[in-house]
Amino acid sequence: MIESRKSVHERYLGHRTTYEMALWLLFYLANTTANSLVALIEMRRRDPAFPAWEPVVWESSSTLLMLALLPLVVWFTRRVPLHWDNWRRRLPLYLLASLVFSVVHVGGMVGLRQLAYAWMGGHYDFGPVLREFFYEYLKDVRSFAWMVAIIEVYRFILRRLQGEASLLDLPDSGPPVEPVDRPDRFLVRKLGREFLVAAADIEWLQASGNYVNLHVNGRDYPLRSTIASIGDRLAPDLFMRVHRSYIVNLDRIVSIESLDTGDARLHMKDAAVIPCSRRHRAELRERAGASDSSRVA
Template structure:
């Protein structure tokens, strides 16, 4: 398995790990910076040593919790350059909601931490502090949007995206059931893959990953829709998360739970859930 295929397989794990590492490192640097800056001015710190870490970690963890919502926002309501004024206004409103949510989560975490230390947390004058926090949160929101879109662009260029030939070439209204070959655009190049070469399908959010000889090609669709479109081409759904090409099956091993393990000729083992077992058996009768 090459590096790109490995990354695609464990993409979510890498993304979560990278986000967690970023917010942890950033919060630690900011907390220690507060301590060092105050140490220059005061002979004795005007706060307990643990307090800056509570301040920064609560802020960082709150942003981490809200990060998936920003990803969803960009997917559901992408920025529309043809309606730029409306998009800017919409995203400004969202940035205010982001800031309020961030402050609410952050203050809640600090209240809990201070209560555990038998201390009271003072947020300050609410109006002033909300404006103060929004200044920072607006920039954080813009930064997150840029990072997310930049990351998605780079990943899309590296792994490519598959589209039916008919849609890729002439945008015709040819039904999806005529899906036969796919056009993949990758790193400025275009090449064709045949549906009959696909070994199995894997659900991945708004995409379905097509697995071909240890390579992965995403196509924008749901597994339910795509597996139905490909049913007449020898594909069968065996789990809520994946479907297989029937002539790739090497063996089936029943499990005590009622599920079964399906081993493919390429060595891949997938789970056949009880929900799809009957429809799977019908394909072989």
């Protein structure tokens, strides 16, 4: 019954990684099949006896390296995100990343082709290295750009579906109705609608690249900020940073589980388990009024 009440978006998020992997695999499988057929048709126009396995090796070797590099591209775009206000500064980094991408792609692709040709009793000749690499880089830089574009558009759509938070701005004239330095509420935009979320309703916050996810009633609302910046603006009597990537609402902690490493796990009211580093553990126990009796088995 609970599952049936979830929206399509919420059900998708529950299996997001599986869906993402399946979509990328289907995309590259279709692309590899189509490119192999096109290459085979072109080669057999010149030589009707041209072996069908060679175009398959060419395309599948490239695809395998693309799939292997995909997680690194996702990581890079999360670590160095592009925005309208920073794309000029970060373009050189992306061009450098595309060069590294191409070096790894071409090197791995050639290695796989040489192994496949040797297996079939043949020999693969890449040709003049500089000329052929330049040719491959021209293709790879477009592939890299398309991968980045697809990833960023996908993230943009997800943020719009789940809602995106922002701090309340200063009014154009007159004093603010609510404090801005210590916000009591956050503005959330979702599918063209705007509503306010009380700061006290935020259960915990997690850093994610140039965003901080506000976890509220089972939903995550990305706020464009750093964890340090937003931590300085939250009420210190209610929120505390417990890890380099997490801030928690002290009222939402159920128990503190001590670990042998000196770190701890925080069990929250929403059943989430948040890591607490050893440098914050003593302060947390003092502020939360916890004791060793709060240890969870």
